[in-house]
Amino acid sequence: MSRQEYIRYTPQRASVIGGKVIWRQPEGSPIVDGLPQIFWADGLPWREANLWLMLQATQARKDIATIKSKSASIYAYSKWLEEAEVDWRDFPTRESDRCLVKYRGYLIKSRKANLIAPSTTSQRMRVVIQFYRWLRHTSLLSPEWPMWRESFINIKRSNEFGLERTFTVNTTSLSIPNKSTVGEKLEDGLFPVSEHDRAKILEIAQSLAPREIHLMLMVGFFTGMRIQTIASLAIQTLENAVEDPATPELYRLAVGPGASPPVSTKNDVTGHVWITKSLLDELIVYCYSADRLLRQAKAKPENRDLVFITRRGNPYADRNKDRSPAINVSMSTLRKIGRKHGISALKVFKFHQTRCTFATELARLAVKAGGAIHAIGIVKDALLHRDESTTIKYIKFIERTPIKISMANDFTKAFLGVTNESDNVL
DSSP: OOEEEEEEEOOOEEEEETTEEEEEOOTTOOOEEEEEEEEOTTSOBOHHHHHHHHHHHHTSOOOHHHHHHHHHHHHHHHHHHHHHTOOTTOOOSSGGGSHHHHHHHHHHHHHHTTSSOHHHHHHHHHHHHHHHHHHHHTTSOOOSSOSOOEEEEEEEEEOTTSOEEEEEEEEETTOOOOOOOSSOOOGGGOOOOOHHHHHHHHHHHHHHSOHHHHHHHHHHHHHOOOHHHHHTOBHHHHHTOEEOTTOTTEEEEEEBTTSSSOBOOGGGOOEEEEEEHHHHHHHHHHHTSHHHHHHHHHSOGGGTTBSOBOTTSOBSSOTTOSOOHHHHHHHHHHHHHHHHTTOGGGSSOOTTHHHHHHHHHHHHHHHHHHHHHHHHHHHHHHHTOSSHHHHHHHHHHHHHHHHHHHHHHHHHHHHHHHHHHHHHHO
């Protein structure tokens, strides 16, 4: 099976000096750490794919997280090519026999079987099409028959103020639409948990999960921080907390690349997050506990100041990544515990729902205290949203909740009334 590796790539340019070939790094060409490279099962590199990924980093100047995301899609394609025994240059006369058409069918079949998410399905096909566009543009691949049919479609997008705009984009017959779920969606398509379910989740985590997981859930539920921010919190960050001038029970933590020490945030937003004094005190006590000090002793020097460290001394998440394999494993274990104890809220619970829950509760309190207009600014600052469009989703969600509750109550009353009348007739 094909494999993916990461290298430290240093751009080099050859020049002849004194009859000798000298290789030097061109000025302004940065070294790329963690450049992904794909190799076939026989050990040979996929040269075309690796060249495309390298150019994405050096010429297009894409950030390494974007390149790794694209590489993951190409890597998935390479694994399918070997498993299906299909050549990536195979474009015969019959359209259904072409490699890209076959791969598209495989992705759709996997999506229907719930093996991959709809967004992942669309992403993988989109990246593969981008790769083949580049192959065609550079004449590295010139099949006799067309690889796809081109067309134009209109797409609606909301700007940072929540206003919709329509864009005309080029698409292909191979593109797989991401079928969006009908209805309201908050960040990442997740929904908040109720106050009762939140209490149950924290109770079971405190009793049966590691202390670190319980504390991270507490931080998520009561500060709204993302996992990448929680995982990069330093002891100094907690000790530098500033009391909020409005109330002595609230403190403000400086986060973002501009904070000292820096704390990772999505889109490198610098700002402050609220944290209650009781939770802050509990975290500081944990930082100097025997359990954490044992983990700190195993950590590398650059990770020893982190608040949360795994048992092996590693960070819970890579810096600048809003995902954590360690947290995913812990959440999977917590869901199993929840199923065993009959806690329905944990069946499909994801860590990011802690952020949704905090944001929803904060929006509810802010709307109640000062109205929707003032609530937008408060929630936006507390959640470190880059623009207001995401914040507005929470405000709309809160404003619609009483309407839905009222409708549900009226429907229930009407239904029970009809049922009672039917019983009387019988």
